[in-house]
Amino acid sequence: MPTKVENWKDEVYGSEIREHLMEFAAEGWDAIPEDEHDAWFERFKWWGLYHQRKGQESYFMMRIGTPNGVLEPGQLRVVGEIADEYARGPVDNPEFGGAYCDWTTRQSIQLHWIKLEDVPEIFEKLETNGLSTQQACGDSWRNIVGCPVAGKDKHEHIDAWPVAADLHETFKGNDDYANLPRKWKVAVTGCDQGCGQGDINDLAFEPAEKEVDVSGGAGGSSDGSDGGETKLGFNVRVGGGLSRKEPRFSRSLDVWVPPEQASDVAAGMSALFREYGDREDRFNARIKFLVDEWGPEKMRSVLQEEFVDFELPTAGENMREHYTYNAGGEEHGDHVGVHEQPDGNYYVGLDVLVGRMGADDVLELADLADEYGSGEVRLTQRQNVIVTDVDSDRLDAFLDEPLLETYSPDPHPFMRGSIACTGTEFCSLSIVETKNRQVRYARWLKDNVDLPAGVEDFHIHLSGCTASCAQPQIADISLRGMKTRKDGDPVEALDIGLGGGLGENPNFADWVEMRVPADEVPGYIRNLLATFEAEREAGQTFREFIAERDEETLQGLADAEETDYEDPYMHNTKMTWYPYADEDDMDASPAPTDGEGESLAPADD
Amino acid sequence: MTTDVHQLDDGAWISVNDERRINVSDLWLLARQDVCDCETSDFLVEGFAEVGVDHPDIQARVSGRCITCGMEGVTGWITVGRVIDPESGDFSPVDTASVHIPDRRRRLARPD
Numbered sequence: 088m089p090t091k092v093e094n095w096k097d098e099v100y101g102s103e104i105r106e107h108l109m110e111f112a113a114e115g116w117d118a119i120p121e122d123e124h125d126a127w128f129e130r131f132k133w134w135g136l137y138h139q140r141k142g143q144e145s146y147f148m149m150r151i152g153t154p155n156g157v158l159e160p161g162q163l164r165v166v167g168e169i170a171d172e173y174a175r176g177p178v179d180n181p182e183f184g185g186a187y188c189d190w191t192t193r194q195s196i197q198l199h200w201i202k203l204e205d206v207p208e209i210f211e212k213l214e215t216n217g218l219s220t221q222q223a224c225g226d227s228w229r230n231i232v233g234c235p236v237a238g239k240d241k242h243e244h245i246d247a248w249p250v251a252a253d254l255h256e257t258f259k260g261n262d263d264y265a266n267l268p269r270k271w272k273v274a275v276t277g278c279d280q281g282c283g284q285g286d287i288n289d290l291a292f293e294p295a296e297k298e299v300d301v302s303g304g305a306g307g308s309s310d311g312s313d314g315g316e317t318k319l320g321f322n323v324r325v326g327g328g329l330s331r332k333e334p335r336f337s338r339s340l341d342v343w344v345p346p347e348q349a350s351d352v353a354a355g356m357s358a359l360f361r362e363y364g365d366r367e368d369r370f371n372a373r374i375k376f377l378v379d380e381w382g383p384e385k386m387r388s389v390l391q392e393e394f395v396d397f398e399l400p401t402a403g404e405n406m407r408e409h410y411t412y413n414a415g416g417e418e419h420g421d422h423v424g425v426h427e428q429p430d431g432n433y434y435v436g437l438d439v440l441v442g443r444m445g446a447d448d449v450l451e452l453a454d455l456a457d458e459y460g461s462g463e464v465r466l467t468q469r470q471n472v473i474v475t476d477v478d479s480d481r482l483d484a485f486l487d488e489p490l491l492e493t494y495s496p497d498p499h500p501f502m503r504g505s506i507a508c509t510g511t512e513f514c515s516l517s518i519v520e521t522k523n524r525q526v527r528y529a530r531w532l533k534d535n536v537d538l539p540a541g542v543e544d545f546h547i548h549l550s551g552c553t554a555s556c557a558q559p560q561i562a563d564i565s566l567r568g569m570k571t572r573k574d575g576d577p578v579e580a581l582d583i584g585l586g587g588g589l590g591e592n593p594n595f596a597d598w599v600e601m602r603v604p605a606d607e608v609p610g611y612i613r614n615l616l617a618t619f620e621a622e623r624e625a626g627q628t629f630r631e632f633i634a635e636r637d638e639e640t641l642q643g644l645a646d647a648e649e650t651d652y653e654d655p656y657m658h659n660t661k662m663t664w665y666p667y668a669d670e671d672d673m674d675a676s677p678a679p680t681d682g683e684g685e686s687l688a689p690a691d692d
Numbered sequence: 693m694t695t696d697v698h699q700l701d702d703g704a705w706i707s708v709n710d711e712r713r714i715n716v717s718d719l720w721l722l723a724r725q726d727v728c729d730c731e732t733s734d735f736l737v738e739g740f741a742e743v744g745v746d747h748p749d750i751q752a753r754v755s756g757r758c759i760t761c762g763m764e765g766v767t768g769w770i771t772v773g774r775v776i777d778p779e780s781g782d783f784s785p786v787d788t789a790s791v792h793i794p795d796r797r798r799r800l801a802r803p804d
Contacts, residue, residue, distance in 0.1 A: 091698045124710040141712045515704040518717040570736045577719050661717040
């Protein structure tokens with residue numbers, strides 16, 4: 088039997104939701120019938136609006152999908168202005184102020200405290216400037232990710248940006264693929280370093296060479312044929328993902344596709360998912376479970392027989408042995424720093440701690456991108472930003488700008504490697520507070536812990552729940568929200584995993600310490616790194632150090648302990664209306680509010 | 693009126709009559725449960741796997757982990773609240789700090 092969500096989607100879904108959304112926005116929050124709240128909030132996701140958690144009724148998170156993380160000249164300013172004007176809640180965040188933008192691990196943008204009544208104006212401003220929230224959430228094509236410097240990278244074999252842009256144009260607003268059984272995450276990579284993270288996406292295009300018939304027949308499966316020529320294209324992988332304690336690496340479909348046919352194969356794969364994905368159990372709906380059930384061979388044969396009208400070539404020669412991105416070594420953990428582009432200009436990757444940037448800083452960065460570069464800015468899957476096209480003559484002046492003292496191209500490794508999801512500040516799913524906590528962790532570690540010599544790149548990813556939005560399983564140290572009791576009282580805690588990473592031999596972290604009270608985690612990390620420094624072999628990376636130890640040894644590597652680190656979020660932050668409010672009891676919430684932010688709640692007697 | 697019950701946001705909430713009433717992230721005490729061998733499990737609620745109605749009770753099968761022993765799994769049906777007035781749909785959630793017994797009705801029917 089289809090789920091209730093499927094029934095709601097059958098009634099209204101896809102582009103048509105917008106008309107209703109605009110009607111509700113015109114009439115105000117109260118116009119949404121109370122007995123239809125859940126159905127409409129589920130549908131609004133398709134237009135990038137996610138109703139915030141209990142205690143914050145009438146406020147929405149708005150996600151803007153920027154394919155491949157590319158913000159074209161002028162667009163960052165638009166995002167900053169919208170954040171400044173509309174993304175303000177009843178209470179400021181103590182670390183980030185009253186208005187801010189979140190850069191996400193899928194190269195998108197999230198704004199919070201958005202009021203329904205403001206949505207039409209925001210949409211108009213976004214769309215006038217080539218931006219959109221369409222399908223940023225919900226059961227369809229999500230934001231397409233890739234190497235954030237596609238087209239500007241010396242390691243590139245294929246410029247994947249036109250391919251990603253074509254997929255974006257083809258599948259956003261396409262009714263044939265608007266209603267899928269679950270979310271559909273796609274990665275396109277053209278470089279030989281694995282920056283697109285295709286291993287953890289539902290569908291991945293990764294660079295590969297293939298000998299094809301000189302006649303150019305795209306369907307030519309011409310291995311070893313005389314007169315063939317080697318062509319660059321993509322190998323296709325399916326079924327990766329991290330959520331729900333069911334992490335999977337994508338699996339090879341044994342298909343190669345030239346760039347001009349990537350869209351056809353993508354259409355076929357998402358149609359296959361549309362027809363065969365599980366619509367009766369949302370916990371079993373992602374395509375990774377269908378790949379588990381069928382295996383890649385059946386997946387390939389069904390794709391060939393039912394969903395494409397040309398012969399699929401077998402896989403070409405991939406470049407995975409060269410993958411260094413987030414591989415645990417020192418070569419290419421992210422895109423932070425100064426890097427020369429093939430055209431002689433430079434791109435400068437700036438560290439944004441936990442991916443959150445105040446609106447004023449966003450606007451200043453937009454000015455700097457205009458002044459020193461082409462105006463283009465790109466977002467990375469490490470929650471950072473990249474200013475591209477900086478002329479060599481102006482590079483030093485750019486690097487001297489005061490804003491870069493906060494968002495550094497040469498940050499301390501603990502600042503550089505810190506990633507956090509949204510957490511209980513706004514998210515219904517999260518078990519614990521995350522962003523402000525990870526900020527405090529990073530600062531404390533920077534001030535109190537020496538990294539072993541030569542370690543410049545070290546990833547600590549904090550995710551508030553098993554949905555894994557911070558991608559914890561592919562970090563050196565993985566932190567995942569939990570609860571425990573301390574002195575008899577429930578407190579926020581974290582499970583700790585070690586040794587995750589991608590690269591040629593991707594590996595999910597081993598979970599070795601469970602339910603560590605959150606205020607004892609920094610002490611654990613300090614002790615762990617002391618053990619690493621004392622016991623590592625010369626030149627050994629942290630990931631190699633973890634990989635050569637068995638489970639029992641890993642569990643004895645370090646002890647958690649209290650230090651002078653102070654954590655103000657040990658209580659049940661989920662049961663506050665907002666964790667940083669002076670009066671944080673659920674009853675103190677002003678929500679729901681009207682379009683002016685005035686409380687609609689009945690006054691106390 | 694009928695009582696409308698469902699999971700929301702990937703099992704993060706139980707909604708009763710379109711109002712988010714029961715959330716993940718709390719610790720619940722569970723007795724006579726199947727997830728682990730603890731006499732009373734101190735169980736972190738990480739998600740609601742299924743919800744249902746056994747009038748007037750609202751019930752759920754809960755996924756999570758016992759924080760005492762570390763075992764994880766999905767519980768049997770637990771009463772999470774009761775519709776106290778079917779006409780108005782008024783709902784009263786259980787006190788999550790009390791001790792809950794999955795499949796209580798079935799278990800109490802057993803001689804042992």
